[in-house]
Amino acid sequence: MEGLDDVDWAELGHAYGRAQDLPGQLTALCGQDEAARESALTSLFGNIFHQGTRYSASPYAVPFLARIALAGPRPVRDGVLSLLIRLSIDWHDEYDLPGGIDIKAWRAAAAELSMDEALAWYDEQIAAEPDDDKRNRLKEIRAEWAAGRLMDSRASALLSYDAVRAELPGLLPLLHDPAPAVRTRAAYLSAWFPEEAATVLPCLLDRLQVEDSVTVTATNLVAVGLLGDITLMSWLCPYLEATEPLIRWAAATALARIGSAEGATGLGADLMGRVIAELTTAAADTPKQAIDYNEGDIPGYISRSLLSLADHDRESVLCGVADCLTAMPSNHTGATAKTALDVAFPEPLRDGLAPFVGELTEGQQRFLQAVVTAGPWGAYGKELEGSLKSRRLPDTRAALRVYVGLPNDGQDERTECVWG
Template identity: 80%
Template structure:
């Protein structure tokens, strides 16, 4: 039996968990959950992992107990019972970045901006704000509740969400050098998880990138290769171009997608020469082809929504070949989950129709092919009626038909109200 005697949980009871908090109050239950992760009871392990996801990482929020759990989870990921190592690694990733891997793509984590935002609210400012609220609140019951929350802040059990998230991020960053050993783990699932985790620490790029590139030289798993290549692109710069560009001609479609994704990020992030005209064109062509041709991947980036990731990468290169980009994005839109189409639709519309039609809406046939295909895709997959009808407002501001029925008529589809969204080949 693997337990604290083997070092996984050494120091667990030296932490004053009762003085720490999580989503449901004080964190006295965390030691028992971490201990259960290391036990032999499969049901208990699964329950403990679910509990930890729910209390120290609750809907993306990190708490004062969260960073204290990180060293133990790192040891479990490295040497715990095989059935829970992947779960521990996934929890470490979420504790570090929550869903930045969705909304910070395709550029990756902007850690400088995150640190600046976290520093905006000091403890003294927070406590002063609660003092003001108590002084202005006439209801004793509400004032008592504010007093309790202030006490939690003063004790360090609550803090600004950006700051508390950053503490967990930095706790995982501290463990990252040791966790990089998992890039060489015999289990490809663990290697994939380690490559994915490593993608989000640009301050550690000098350490992480050589390990990722070493992995690419010897890796035989398509999924691990693709994950590591995208990670290298998120951390690297233009100097990696010659290392990654040969993979654009790989046999496996998923590896071609990963190479194009990595190079798109590198090229769009470069402030000087970029990738060059020919290579940029190759990257755009591979990304545009990937939406229709790539197989269903077992990839975590963008919550597994690879068409959504492709669209973001394409749009970052729109200045180089607007028409091919728009056609590729149109293909992606009908394959994406409904909740991911909003930002893509907004950005794509801005690219396709940089200026509103001041002289009236032209006939549909006078639009470019990219504009036509985008509008047809938006009829099928636009975020209609969502987010306070902002999508409809975006259409209206461009002098385009701003209802689904009107847009269907404009693009030449019958207005029968039928939802003809294409079946997602990725999901």
């Protein structure tokens, strides 16, 4: 904890106000009391990473967390690494999958809003607010901004990201930690720093040569794909022949990413076909092990990878996505269904509704059948329903169920057919 008292924590902010309680929580992580350690870690998650938001105190906590991850009590190191991961990227940032973090775009977005613009916006809100309590609250928030304890979410997230980036070289030895959970977290963390690829990739590749854990191997392979380029193809291809389905999935995921990356020369038709085949196999029979990527949603990750390869084999991709849609969490289906609809029906159907059998391809048929089951529909499906309508397809669940020839399952609140 060297240097802990040198930080003016009271002048920094977190989710619940001033950050003077952080030194005690950081110190408690290193204590002998297990309950106190767990409580401190829970408090830190809530304070400096609250529902995805990072605060002015967040980057100042990072160097101490990095030291604890390296040398703190073994039971807490996995959780501390998880906190460092979340201080780097949250679930919104990670949705750049399958391409990884677009750090150039992130830095550009963070630079858009200046402090002067933020303060001017609050001045306008304060002047226009008739309610005394709300106006006073706005004044308090403005004062926090002016003191540097609050900032635009993109900018505050980037400060934390860069703080972790500065510690990353020192954290790479954790790729060789005796605990598989720590090795997994270290590999996952390293996957999100493309600006450090030259340092990170050799460490990941070295670990792959000796790694014996299926989950750690898969995590490393995906990380290599997110950071690397087509020159690593020969490293990744042998893992397509692995016995474990999770490792084959990870190798295919990595190859899909480097093969579809902007400026890539491509994998070649045979290898691309092999990658798509492995991904569609995994879509039909998802590996059972847990992963960190995409919040643990392997079918969702498969669908993202497949859709990036749609130009190579649209039919296989659509069939694979259909399998994924019915297997992924419901809160992930919307974006996948919308993107896949653009692939399946890039143009509206001509001359009204086409016959389902005989006119649509197998991939189009299976995709629409999956949409009936997976949705989203109702309040969360307005965008998808609008996209279906724009392509002259049935735009309600009941209507689409009739069109694709599935029996009524009693779940449709609306039974009328509104087609096109």
